[in-house]
Amino acid sequence: MKNFLAIDIGGTFVKYGEVSENAVISRINKVKTPESLQSLLDFIQHLSQSLSNISAIAVSCPGAVSDDGIIYGSSAVPYIHGPNLKQLIEEKTGLHVYLENDANCAGYAEIWDGNGKGKNDVLVMVIGTGIGGAIFKNGSLHKGANLHGGEFGYMLLTDTITNSDDVWSRLASTKALVKKVATLKQIDPYVLSGEQVFELAESGDVEVSKIVEDFYHLLAVGIYNLQYIYDPEVILIGGGISQRADLIEKINQKLDLIIGKIDLAKIKPSIATCKFAQHANLLGAVYGYLKSNEHRR
Secondary structure, eight states: OOEEEEEEEOSSEEEEEEEETTSOEEEEEEEEOOSSHHHHHHHHHHHHHHSSSEEEEEEEESSEEOTTSBEESOOSOGGGBSSBHHHHHHHHHSSEEEEEEHHHHHHHHHHHHSTTTTOSSEEEEEESSSEEEEEEETTEEOOOTTSOTTOGGGOBOSSSOOSGGGBHHHHHSHHHHHHHHHHHHTSOGGGOOHHHHHHHHHTTOHHHHHHHHHHHHHHHHHHHHHHHHHOOSEEEEESGGGGOTTHHHHHHHHHHHHHHHOSSOOOOOOEEEOSOOTTHHHHHHHHHHHHHTGGGO
């Protein structure tokens, strides 16, 4: 059985682990994200040398990842954008390397062994600092003409557009929810967590409850739009908020209200949470490698 070194590059940490070709993950760990490209390459080289029987390296990272290994766009790890990261890691390690966008990797994990397994047409959306995701058609990832397939967060939901604050990510992400409540309470948003926001709402704070209800409504509006844009079998929701037991129920309630007011379109989106949480990107990166190299197996 083949084993792979899976790496998830984030703005704060680099997570890594060993993943088998039957989706078993082990030796999971993380380190603070290196401050330079050279330090990152040296770290990956050390990792690859410390593990035996590694067939290849699969990397999840932010940004618009091209097939040739160049990462376009920008992120919290600026030094990965521009150079051919795939080629540089291959030169350092002597191993074949696969790179993919982190949200796409999260989607791949669900298609491989999660709640999208066995389905053909699936949308995976990840809610956190923003809203991103992945689109799967006939079980294959759709990246789009400009590598922006699945960038749901850029969707516009309002009738008046002022600036970037009007995109879906700035209206209905977990970060947006926290920011609205922090503004209301006149506190630093960096000391307020999403969990605390929901605790305030559940404790009976009327103003915070209204903000939370608006948050669910905006999520439901975007999900309704996605259903009619693509008509998937299921829309899977990931990110930290997906751990809330009532998330699907709350969004479904808002969807029922929306559909009740629109007599032209009555297909209700089928929504569920993602199976995988913090390790999804590691699993998905390996599945992406396996999919892209099926002809070699």
